[in-house]
Amino acid sequence: xxxxxxxxxxxxxxxxxxxMCAMLLADMGxxxxxxxxxxxxxxxxxxxxxxxxxxxxxxxxxxxxxxxxLRLTGEADALIExxxxxVTERLGLGPDDxxxxxxRLVYGRVTGWGQDGPLAQAAxxxxxxxxxxxxxxxxxxxxxxxxxxxxxxGDFGGGAMYLALGVVSALLExxxxxxxxxxxxxxxxxxxxxxxxxxxxxxxxxxxxxxxxNLVDGGAYFYGTYETADGKxxxxxxxxxxxxxxxxxxxxxxxxxxxNQMDRAQWPALKARLAVIFKTKSRDEWCVHLEGTxxxxxxxxxxxxxxxHPHNKARDVFVEDFGVVQPAPAPRFGRxxxxxxxxxxxxxxxxxxxxxxxxxxxxxxxxxxxxxxxxDLGSD
Numbered sequence: 516x517x518x519x520x521x522x523x524x525x526x527x528x529x530x531x532x533x534x535m536c537a538m539l540l541a542d543m544g545x546x547x548x549x550x551x552x553x554x555x556x557x558x559x560x561x562x563x564x565x566x567x568x569x570x571x572x573x574x575x576x577x578x579x580x581x582x583x584x585l586r587l588t589g590e591a592d593a594l595i596e597x598x599x600x601x602v603t604e605r606l607g608l609g610p611d612d613x614x615x616x617x618x619r620l621v622y623g624r625v626t627g628w629g630q631d632g633p634l635a636q637a638a639x640x641x642x643x644x645x646x647x648x649x650x651x652x653x654x655x656x657x658x659x660x661x662x663x664x665x666x667x668x669g670d671f672g673g674g675a676m677y678l679a680l681g682v683v684s685a686l687l688e689x690x691x692x693x694x695x696x697x698x699x700x701x702x703x704x705x706x707x708x709x710x711x712x713x714x715x716x717x718x719x720x721x722x723x724x725x726x727x728x729n730l731v732d733g734g735a736y737f738y739g740t741y742e743t744a745d746g747k748x749x750x751x752x753x754x755x756x757x758x759x760x761x762x763x764x765x766x767x768x769x770x771x772x773x774x775n776q777m778d779r780a781q782w783p784a785l786k787a788r789l790a791v792i793f794k795t796k797s798r799d800e801w802c803v804h805l806e807g808t809x810x811x812x813x814x815x816x817x818x819x820x821x822x823x824h825p826h827n828k829a830r831d832v833f834v835e836d837f838g839v840v841q842p843a844p845a846p847r848f849g850r851x852x853x854x855x856x857x858x859x860x861x862x863x864x865x866x867x868x869x870x871x872x873x874x875x876x877x878x879x880x881x882x883x884x885x886x887x888x889x890x891d892l893g894s895d
Contacts, residue, residue, distance in 0.1 A: 517543040518848055522545045522686065523873075524591060526550065526568065526596075527595070532674030536675040541568050542853045542855060542856070543848075548568065549571070550584060552573075552862065553573065553574040554572070562859050566855055567855060569860055569865035572863030572891070577886070577887055578888075579886050581607045583888055588616050593623060594622055594623065595624075596623070598626075617695070620695040621689055622697045625701075627669070629699060629701030645664075657725060673705025674702040677700045734782060736786040737751060737753050740815060741789060744794050744796055744800075745798055753811045759776055801814075821833065843855075863891055866892070870883075
């Protein structure tokens with residue numbers, strides 16, 4: 516039912532942004548085969564990023580295993596991989612190898628530093644990539660080192676989301692041209708792109724390179740988090756004039772006490788004043804007083820609380836599927852709704868069935884198993 520129903524994608528198994536991208540495409544209806552290692556170690560736990568596709572275990576050191584993947588590319592619309600630059604070329608699975616079988620194939624690649632540049636071959640993780648863009652420097656309290664913002668900005672925002680957008684855009688173009696192309700999604704590129712608004716503020720003189728001194732980094736008294744009487748937290752963001760006026764009214768603060776909302780010099784004193792006020796009531800009491808109003812307010816919820824918030828429950832922001840509470844597919848489509856297609860697979864769980872559905876005969880699959888090119892979990 517999803518908008519990508521009918522598209523076929525091959526995912527060369529990796530970690531982080533690649534699986535996240537594949538999950539997004541699967542939620543939107545794409546049929547995805549995840550190429551896992553042969554006899555892989557047990558993953559343990561539930562890796563929700565792997566939901567929605569089938570797993571085929573292939574030995575990438577076996578020539579027949581490489582040939583199996585190349586044959587699959589002939590039936591696919593896109594392939595996504597997250598190896599270091601040059602790895603798939605050395606395996607015989609680079610773009611040119613795949614285009615020899617299918618010239619319309621979209622070849623999606625996600626790396627930390629990109630396919631070229633002096634750092635292209637260096638190892639790294641989310642925090643390293645966002646450090647190079649100015650994003651990490653801007654996050655955190657002014658009296659402490661920069662704070663890692665989970666791995667949301669590099670891995671998932673700058674990597675997975677840009678890869679998904681790139682693959683879908685290239686698929687759209689391919690339907691017109693009949694030609695494939697490489698999508699080079701680098702986490703450093705994506706994280707930098709996510710910083711466009713901040714660089715715009717800096718260019719207009721509205722941003723300074725000091726943490727906790729700016730409009731949306733916790734510096735402003737009207738944009739940040741505050742502790743409540745019960746040790747929990749709330750957040751406020753009444754930036755606009757009309758929202759700020761409503762906030763002052765509901766907090767019983769005389770507007771005359773604030774000469775200029777955007778005067779940075781008065782922000783620390785006003786933050787301290789609000790910190791005292793917010794500690795006079797519990798988080799739930801502040802919710803009763805402020806939630807749902809135009810003061811731009813929300814309670815700060817943990818991962819146990821978030822799925823049970825009335826707004827999230829009303830919109831089914833979180834769902835329980837295969838016994839696990841998890842975020843629902845996003846975004847939403849009015850005519851072709853997305854859906855979680857299936858639980859995360861075990862490596863090799865669907866080798867025989869998936870290969871058969873993609874055109875391999877029973878005898879061919881048996882031969883591949885015998886020579887060790889593929890592995891079927893069900894055969895153990």
